[in-house]
Amino acid sequence: MPRATIDDVAALAGVSIKTVSRVANGERNVRQSTREKVQRAIAQLNYRPNFAARNLARQRSHLVVLVYDDPGQYEAPSAGYVIRMQHGALRACRQRRYELLIHPSLYGAADVRRELQDLVGRVRPDGVILAAPLSNMPHAVDAIAETRTPLVCLSPGAVTPGRRAVATNDREICAEMTRYLVSLGHRRIAFVSGNPDHKAVSNRLPGYLDGLRQGGIKHSATLVVAGNNSVKSGEDAAESLLALARPPTAIFAANDDMAAGVLRVALRKGLRVPQDLSVAGFDDSALASHVFPALTTIRQPLARMAERAVQALIGGGDDRGPGTGTVIVPSSLVIRDSTGPAPP
């Protein structure tokens, strides 16, 4: 048997379809006895309002699209990042009876613009969440903004007037991590910076510098090396840092992958972590807790951030989303086993 429609329910309950609609949508103006009669019919026919029909009539899609960078071969690290965002977005959507469409998009592809406008044009989502690093790519942001579809950028790196965003306190938390290392007695603390394409990541270096200053440590340019967010680049960075005449006693990498690379090189060289070298990362990715020794890192509240983004788009949360402006959800230090007191 085909699925029951609103007409079937109305017929069975002996009321008009409008009344069924009222009951299905929990409107008030229905007599209790009528309501119960309709509810019985709904239960009996196992009726569920048709998503497409309802969307067409309401002129809303009840769909949120989450757009993020497609890493291509899907290496491990980004998987955790993406999953956590999805998790938060889904939680928020489900609570509002919305559905989430995911759309990995090739960062830097020439036709992001077309691709996104196509998607938005067809699907007419009630809102779009654009994750970093796409959120700091004007091409992508503008493509969506132009369609006038409500948009929230995740970790855009910098605030843009009139645009909604959710971000974390990259800079402050990196300062905090640095101060933490200082508090362990470290004086030569190196920093492996990340891919500058990802603007939020590039806020981490200033944070490190802030932390040094706050800890009363003089900054040494030789202790800052550039990475590109990959494990490999972390290895390279470690090789060069540990070959220094006066090598650092602590290395703080702008993400966990690079930190894992640092760790590998350190182990390969026979260094003990954290006795000989402290290592810290950023992201609390999959790797962080499973490498040996478990990595001290910084946890971004990705799920919460995505949740806030949905809330900003379709409302209904415990507090109002911003009409515009940036919501900051703070990150936190995760102290594990890769950091310890500086060697004498």
Next chain:
Amino acid sequence: MPRATIDDVAALAGVSIKTVSRVANGERNVRQSTREKVQRAIAQLNYRPNFAARNLARQRSHLVVLVYDDPGQYEAPSAGYVIRMQHGALRACRQRRYELLIHPSLYGAADVRRELQDLVGRVRPDGVILAAPLSNMPHAVDAIAETRTPLVCLSPGAVTPGRRAVATNDREICAEMTRYLVSLGHRRIAFVSGNPDHKAVSNRLPGYLDGLRQGGIKHSATLVVAGNNSVKSGEDAAESLLALARPPTAIFAANDDMAAGVLRVALRKGLRVPQDLSVAGFDDSALASHVFPALTTIRQPLARMAERAVQALIGGGDDRGPGTGTVIVPSSLVIRDSTGPAPP
């Protein structure tokens, strides 16, 4: 300005809406000059067919739902698993102009049934993909099957007549891995079995036994210990195996997390891998390539599997999906650094 509708395009092009519809859907019976006229109007108005309206009229949702186990806190390992499935499903969907809805569901929750029927009832997806371990939970499978929505199970563990599934050759590939270890000279090869809830995983133990037999090695019951898929259980297994009077020279774990646990314990005990102990896993998860030493493992073609599932649901692939029955996509050995010749 509000988005253009088919009427706007028709008016601008000076044709009927039906003609616009024909052009938009790439039907043939349209004169070339008319077609071009319409295409110009479409481009000028930036027209995109409304998803909801089209779905309602066609009585198809153009939506596929991917249902998988929600690991709750989203630890690392499952993230890669989920992402790879999504990746394959998305690729197949995009190519067919379908959208993918993701639906993590609490494995074992009392109301999976209600939850899934609700979802399917409202959204009316054109197909559902049910991933393991939900795919070997009759509760979940039946809930969807009853709605008569086309369904494909991923790695159901066992074939069920009349049901479509996509799986990999768990048993054969485990035999192959075992033979590979034998070929390295190992004679005492241990196995850490996985969570029996996940039926496909439980096919791995028989595969190991096959491999031993094929390699001419006598099976020793003390060399098989039960794990539950977690890193911790891998550590426990390693502790007990390495405490044996005659410890194994190789440990094959039914998944990478457990293998990573084995690795940690081995390193903690000062064993060199692979000189003193070879370790192999299964999944080629995030961890596998990033732990030290990189893990020899088995790669399931999860993306391909999900892709085949979509293909089976909505057709259109290079070859036909099965009306019913199971498609097998073979896994492959990934030889890295954690396995080597047996010690003398």
Next chain:
DNA sequence: GTGAAAGCGCTAACAC
């Protein structure tokens, strides 16, 4: 409180 009628933007069936 309840219902009749008119859409939402598209496709399908059938003319012409």
Next chain:
DNA sequence: GTGTTAGCGCTTTCAC
């Protein structure tokens, strides 16, 4: 080849 007419299954006026 092209257009006309009905829906698809809901919600939304606006009466009653």
